[in-house]
Amino acid sequence: MSEHASGTYGANGHRFPGRLFIVEGIDGSGKSTQLTLLAQWLRSEGYPVVFSEWNSSSIVKATTSRGKRRRLLTPLTFSLIHATDFSDRIEREIVPSLKAGAIVLADRYVYTAFARDVVRGVPPRWVRTLYRFAVVPTQAFYFRVPLEVALKRILSGRPKLKPYESGMDLNLHADIQESYKLFQSRILAEYERLVEEYGLTVMDATKPVEAQQRILRRAIKLHLEALRPGRAHHAAV
Amino acid sequence: MPRFESYGDGVPGVNPEELSGWLIVIEGTDGVGRTTHVSRLRAHLERLGYAVAETGLSRSDLASRGIRRAKEGNILGSNAFNLFYATDFADRLEHQIVPALRSGFVMLTDRYTYSLIARAIVRGADPDWIQQVYSFALKPDAVFYLRIGVTELVPRVLQNGGFDYWESGMDLPMGPDLYESFIAYQSRVIAELDTLARGYGFETIDATQPVDEISDYLATRVSALLEPADRSLDERRAGG
Numbered sequence: 001m002s003e004h005a006s007g008t009y010g011a012n013g014h015r016f017p018g019r020l021f022i023v024e025g026i027d028g029s030g031k032s033t034q035l036t037l038l039a040q041w042l043r044s045e046g047y048p049v050v051f052s053e054w055n056s057s058s059i060v061k062a063t064t065s066r067g068k069r070r071r072l073l074t075p076l077t078f079s080l081i082h083a084t085d086f087s088d089r090i091e092r093e094i095v096p097s098l099k100a101g102a103i104v105l106a107d108r109y110v111y112t113a114f115a116r117d118v119v120r121g122v123p124p125r126w127v128r129t130l131y132r133f134a135v136v137p138t139q140a141f142y143f144r145v146p147l148e149v150a151l152k153r154i155l156s157g158r159p160k161l162k163p164y165e166s167g168m169d170l171n172l173h174a175d176i177q178e179s180y181k182l183f184q185s186r187i188l189a190e191y192e193r194l195v196e197e198y199g200l201t202v203m204d205a206t207k208p209v210e211a212q213q214r215i216l217r218r219a220i221k222l223h224l225e226a227l228r229p230g231r232a233h234h235a236a237v
Numbered sequence: 238m239p240r241f242e243s244y245g246d247g248v249p250g251v252n253p254e255e256l257s258g259w260l261i262v263i264e265g266t267d268g269v270g271r272t273t274h275v276s277r278l279r280a281h282l283e284r285l286g287y288a289v290a291e292t293g294l295s296r297s298d299l300a301s302r303g304i305r306r307a308k309e310g311n312i313l314g315s316n317a318f319n320l321f322y323a324t325d326f327a328d329r330l331e332h333q334i335v336p337a338l339r340s341g342f343v344m345l346t347d348r349y350t351y352s353l354i355a356r357a358i359v360r361g362a363d364p365d366w367i368q369q370v371y372s373f374a375l376k377p378d379a380v381f382y383l384r385i386g387v388t389e390l391v392p393r394v395l396q397n398g399g400f401d402y403w404e405s406g407m408d409l410p411m412g413p414d415l416y417e418s419f420i421a422y423q424s425r426v427i428a429e430l431d432t433l434a435r436g437y438g439f440e441t442i443d444a445t446q447p448v449d450e451i452s453d454y455l456a457t458r459v460s461a462l463l464e465p466a467d468r469s470l471d472e473r474r475a476g477g
Contacts, residue, residue, distance in 0.1 A: 007365060059313055060321065063303035072299045075249040076327045076373060081300070084320035091314030121249040129369045133316055 008128040009110055010198060014135045018098035019223050022109040024191065025143030026184050027165070028150030029205045030212070034143065035107050037213050038220065042103055047227065050097040052089055052106045060085040068164050075120035078164070082113055083130050090134060098135065101227070110134045111142075111198065115190035119183065120170060138223050141216065142195055145205035147185050155180075241338065245372025248327075251335055253375075258338035260375060261459060262349040265383035266426055267404045268393040269444045270451070274383065275347050277452040278459060282343050287463065290337040293347035297328035308403060315408070319357040323370055326350060330374065338375075343463065350374045351437065355429035359422065360409060379462055381455060382439040384431070387424045389445050394419070 014020070021038070023031040035051075042049045064081050067073040073081070097104050110131045117127045155177065163169070166176050167183030195202060201219065203212055239253040241260070247253065261278075263271050279289045295304045304321055307313040313321065337344045350371040357367045385393075394400060400415045402408075406422025407415065434441055440458070442451060 007369065059303060059307045059310070060317070062306070063300050063321075063324075066302070067299050072328070072332075074327075074331050076331065077299060077324055080320060080324040080327050084317050084324055087320050088314045088317035091316055123246040123249075126246055126369070126372065129366065132363075132366055 007132065008125065009131040009134055010128075010136055011132075014098065016095070016098035016135075017101040017227075018104060019227065020094065020098060020104045020106065020135060020137040021220060021223075022106040022111075022137045022140045023143060024108060024111045024140065024194075024200065025145065025205060026147075026150050026188055026191065028153035029143035029145040030153075030209065031141075031143040031205070032107050033209060034141075034203075034212055034216055035105055037209075038216055039105055041213075041217060042105075042220075047224070048100070048102040050093065050102045050104045052093055052104055053108075060088060068162070071163070071169070073164065073169070075117065075122050075169075078120065078169075079113065079117040079122050079127060079130065082117075086110070086113070086131070087133060094135060103224075103227070106137070109137065109140065111140065111191070111194050111200065114194055115187045118190055119167070119186045139219065140198065140200045141203050141219075142191060142200040143203045143205040143212075144191075144195075147181075147188055149206060150184065151181055241375045243373055243375055245369065248331060248335070248373050248375075251331070256335065256338040256375075258341045259343045259463060260334065260338060260346070260377040261343060261462075262346050262351075262377045262380040263383065263455075264348055264351050264380055264430065264439060265444060266385065266390060266423055266430070267401070268390055268397055269383045269385050270393075270448060271347050271383060273448060274452055274455055275345050278455050279345055281452075281456040282345075282459065282463075285460065285463075288340070288342045289345060290333065290342045291345050291347065292329050292333045294352065295322070295325050296333075297325040298332065299328040300325035315360050316362065319353075319360065319362055319367065320370070322353045322356075326353060326371070327373065334375065343459075346377075349377060349380065351380070351430065351433045351439075355426050355433060358429050359406065359425045379459070380437065380439040381458070382430065382434050382441045383444040383451070384427070384434075384441050385444040387420055387427060390423060391420075 023035045025031040039049050039051055060081065064085065067077065067081060094104050094106070113131060114124070114127055118124050161176050161180050163176070166180035168176060168179050170179075170183065172182040173179040194200060203215065205212065239256065241253045241256045243253070263275055265271050275291060279291065282289050295301050300321060304325060307318065307321065334344050334346070354367050354371060358364050400419045404423070405415050405419035407418055409418075409422065411418040411421045433439070442454065444451065
């Protein structure tokens with residue numbers, strides 16, 4: 001992994017007994033499908049699995065929803081409210097689970113914030129400092145997909161786009177669908193930079209689902225040798 | 238040169254060149270008389286003809302409700318709380334402070350980033366990290382730190398309705414006794430504010446002095462701060 005400025009995210013790895021695997025990629029990259037399949041497999045193998053989703057802490061979620069609904073969020077507060085939510089998950093979910101020896105799977109991680117917030121105009125160094133408290137994953141997978149493929153998957157299946165996820169606050173285009181395309185293309189470009197910067201493992205997300213899953217499982221297995229599956233913990237987490 | 242600058246990279250989309258006005262901060266622990274002095278200062282400045290606006294901790298449109306709810310249940314991680322306050326501050330900076338400065342108001346703020354930095358450090362945040370998180374904040378024209386020792390603080394807090402759960406640091410492992418926790422917690426907050434006072438160059442005011450003396454002093458100091466901008470006008474009025 002590359003060098004990271006002290007005082008920013010990534011300078012220190014974690015030494016907890018558990019494992020943390022995360023998936024990243026733009027909407028329509030198929031990362032969530034892959035992670036769900038991975039969780040099912042790991043559970044069936046008897047590993048204690050904790051599934052952590054972006055934007056899920058209930059108290060903070062109410063504020064985020066309010067900010068989105070009433071269009072109160074600016075690039076700065078958008079960044080901070082998501083960091084607040086993420087911090088709560090780190091403190092109360094991810095770190096305790098890792099300490100307990102669980103396999104934690106996260107759908108989106110700090111890289112989502114790095115890509116999205118920087119596209120919104122937040123200084124890259126500042127957002128990397130903001131997330132310094134985040135645990136560095138055991139392995140991070142980036143699902144690389146051409147923009148057109150992702151757009152086709154999203155725009156054919158779900159016509160109702162939300163203003164913030166379409167980057168409407170950036171005034172890229174008056175039409176929400178056009179704005180969404182422009183916003184996603186910028187996020188994609190930012191992700192490519194992050195692959196380099198943080199040594200993310202690139203997955204070819206144009207491959208068939210089951211082929212990707214095979215590759216993913218093979219990669220994960222390498223990190224599980226020291227972890228012993230225990231049926232007893234299965235239901236506990 | 239712009240009137241205002243940030244500690245760090247600034248607020249995305251805000252051009253400091255557009256800002257005029259004044260940003261005046263009153264800092265200090267709970268029960269030190271900040272509210273009284275902010276309202277007296279406001280009345281004084283309005284008598285002089287200045288437009289005045291006010292803000293204070295957790296008064297944002299975005300996050301105030303969430304913070305209140307989280308406090309009621311104590312169900313938010315400690316660092317998440319730090320960032321929730323930062324969100325609240327950023328919202329107020331962008332939606333209250335910046336617009337007021339753009340319009341040439343005197344912005345009086347009842348506590349600024351410093352109290353939030355102090356409470357975060359006491360709760361285990363790395364001092365360097367939390368200060369960098371707040372580096373988008375504008376540097377105020379002046380920070381008046383109403384300082385009081387913890388022993389002098391106790392009778393005031395009792396008079397004002399007693400010990401508050403959060404202001405006593407009851408969310409921290411400082412023991413089950415409210416009074417003892419208050420003493421331990423406030424001592425640490427005061428120590429952190431003292432450190433920040435040195436680092437950021439606050440003007441420290443002994444808050445054990447009589448209230449009228451303090452408010453007269455603040456009025457004089459703030460008037461002096463605002464005066465240079467008006468001098469040319471006064472001179473012209475006096476005929477050069």
